Amino acid sequence: MSSLMDMAKDLIHDRVIETKTYFVDEERLLFAGTLRETRHLEYYKFTGERVEAGLLHGLTILLLVKVPSMIIEEIEVSMDKVPRFECREIEECLAPVKGMAITGGFSSKVRAIAGGEKGCTHLLHLIITMAPAVMQGYWASIYRKKPDTGYKASGSSSKMGAGLMNTCYVWREDGPAFTKLKKLIEEKGGDLK
Numbered sequence: 001m002s003s004l005m006d007m008a009k010d011l012i013h014d015r016v017i018e019t020k021t022y023f024v025d026e027e028r029l030l031f032a033g034t035l036r037e038t039r040h041l042e043y044y045k046f047t048g049e050r051v052e053a054g055l056l057h058g059l060t061i062l063l064l065v066k067v068p069s070m071i072i073e074e075i076e077v078s079m080d081k082v083p084r085f086e087c088r089e090i091e092e093c094l095a096p097v098k099g100m101a102i103t104g105g106f107s108s109k110v111r112a113i114a115g116g117e118k119g120c121t122h123l124l125h126l127i128i129t130m131a132p133a134v135m136q137g138y139w140a141s142i143y144r145k146k147p148d149t150g151y152k153a154s155g156s157s158s159k160m161g162a163g164l165m166n167t168c169y170v171w172r173e174d175g176p177a178f179t180k181l182k183k184l185i186e187e188k189g190g191d192l193k
Contacts (some may be wrong), residue, residue: 001119009042022101024064028073031063033130035122055081057122061094061130063105067138070102071090077123093119094127102134104163135163161185 015037020028037057044050056079064074075098079091093114101107107128114124161181164171171178185191 013040014038017126018039019130019133019135019137021140023141027066029065029067029138031130031134031137033061033126034131035059035126037122056083057081059122059126061126063121063134065102065134067141070134070138071099072100072102074098074190079120079123086171090118090120090123092121102131106131112175129184161190181182 002083002119018033018034022032024030035057036053036055036059038054039051039056040053040137042050043051045067059081060078060080062074062076063072066073075091077091077094079088082088094110096113097110100106110124110127115119164181165173166180169175
């Protein structure tokens with residue numbers, strides 16, 4: 001069987017999004033997200049101006065998040081490379097997410113704050129992409145210990161369990177993975193409400 005990639009010739013464009021999680025202290029984690037977008041061939045703007053191949057977008061979002069509440073305590077946005085000078089005029093468009101919790105509905109709330117003409121589609125895409133990675137980073141930070149010492153039936157773990165429900169095929173409510181998680185939470189005295 002052949003791969004579709006066998007048909008590929010010249011690379012024209014790529015967008016690379018990377019997220020990283022850093023331990024700060026027992027109550028906070030730092031999440032870094034970067035979006036790098038490169039045009040690999042020269043191109044022309046709508047005005048007819050010719051532009052050399054190279055980096056088009058170089059954006060970074062840093063989120064200092066209080067755990068386990070998942071509340072954003074601080075946000076820093078850096079627009080190191082943008083295609084137009086005017087892009088920098090909305091560098092603060094995500095400032096209102098400070099104080100928000102990264103929980104169900106987060107993406108919709110961020111779209112309402114910084115979607116369309118109120119913000120930057122690339123920053124919006126990056127922060128929305130970061131949200132599930134923030135959850136993965138948080139889980140990685142608390143489950144770095146053996147389950148018998150790292151798992152506690154706190155309100156946050158019950159909330160996280162409820163937050164996983166029906167998010168994908170594996171975590172469907174009637175599936176074996178979610179059933180096992182639900183049983184564990186209930187055995188430790190928690191519930192999924």
